[in-house]
Amino acid sequence: MADQSNIQSAASKSIRPFRSSEEYLYAMKEDLAEWLNTLYELELSADTFMEGLETGCALCRHANRVNRAAHDFQRERPEAARALQLPRRDVPFQSRNVIPGSFLARDNVSNFIGWCRRELRVQDVLMFETNDVVERGREKNFVLCLLEVARRGAKFGMLAPMLIQLEEEIEEEIRDQESVRMEEVEEEVVEVEEEEEEESPRSRGVSREEQAEQEALVWPQKRVLCDMRNLDELC
Template sequence: MKEDLAEWFNTLYDLDVQADTFLESLETGCHLCRHANNVNRIALDFQQRHPEVAARMRVPQNEVVFQAKNVVPGSFIARDNVSNFIQWCRQDLGIQDVLMFETNDLVLKKNEKNFVLCLLEVARRGSKFGMLAPMLIQMEEEIEEEMRDQMTYGVLGMRQESQRTLSFALAYPSRARPISLCDLKNLDEL
């Protein structure tokens, strides 16, 4: 996941973030706050282009204020930047607490899993506004699309099968038999 997020950040912002130094590259909070402001900009563009769709979505609008010059990792300023990003995630994006991280999770590298999960959720939300998403999120979206297609086909296929069974039963009433439990598909097949 860190490799995918590092490649994603590098692509979006022309950075040189590596998977093995992923947390260290972001621990000042500067890149995170820049990203938050970029998501805001793309979301506002999306809102202007598609107001009817955006009306049903949570569109972030508050700019994330941060300090970018002379920020030392682990300093109060770095913690403040990270805290501002976290506040934006909670208030503007509405990310659930279960997917959030705390300042120390990044600054002191206490819980990198929560940090990575939060970034993936931010990317997921940004992709809904048309922002480039990491490969993992793109794969998730492809799988969801395939599942929707299968459900649509499955429902149509079941309807067609039901119509054929009904037609057969009407045409040959003596041959029609009641459905037994063995005829029903199991949950895995459904």
């Protein structure tokens, strides 16, 4: 099992308030760098995050690892797997002598992007383009896509970045609160029904005949019909 000590060290950084979107983006890169370092023994940091991934090798390697985790998850928990989008096709990539910015690097990144779209069906709003990695385009989209990939992998039992772990803890707490609230509502309904049963005439030993007589006493009085002959006088 992978050691989570490196990821745990980023916990306080991941949940602190940020003064700008740039600071938050930097914190996300820190979190993802610690996560990838733990999984693949890399030496990434927030400052070298884009450079360390621009060849696409680590991206494709991770995609194939997600595929294996999904396969194991389906074998071990077939019922739960039916409700998830499971990736199936591995990502082909070149891992040797790949120069950043080269055709091979671009091809690796492009293959990873295709895997995200076709196999995981990541939403377009979270996707990025090859130039976003190679030429430092939309770093935010690249980071958000990796977080989404990590989120999907966590559903298959893979280690998740601290941000995703915090999301899961919050969701679990919300589910627990909703469950407790539902139990309280059910108890209140039962108490109201018991009180109504105790206050009913039948529960006090009142017969149906006596109940009918009591209802007759409060029956509305017969309405007096208006004399139609006097309508002209009222106009």
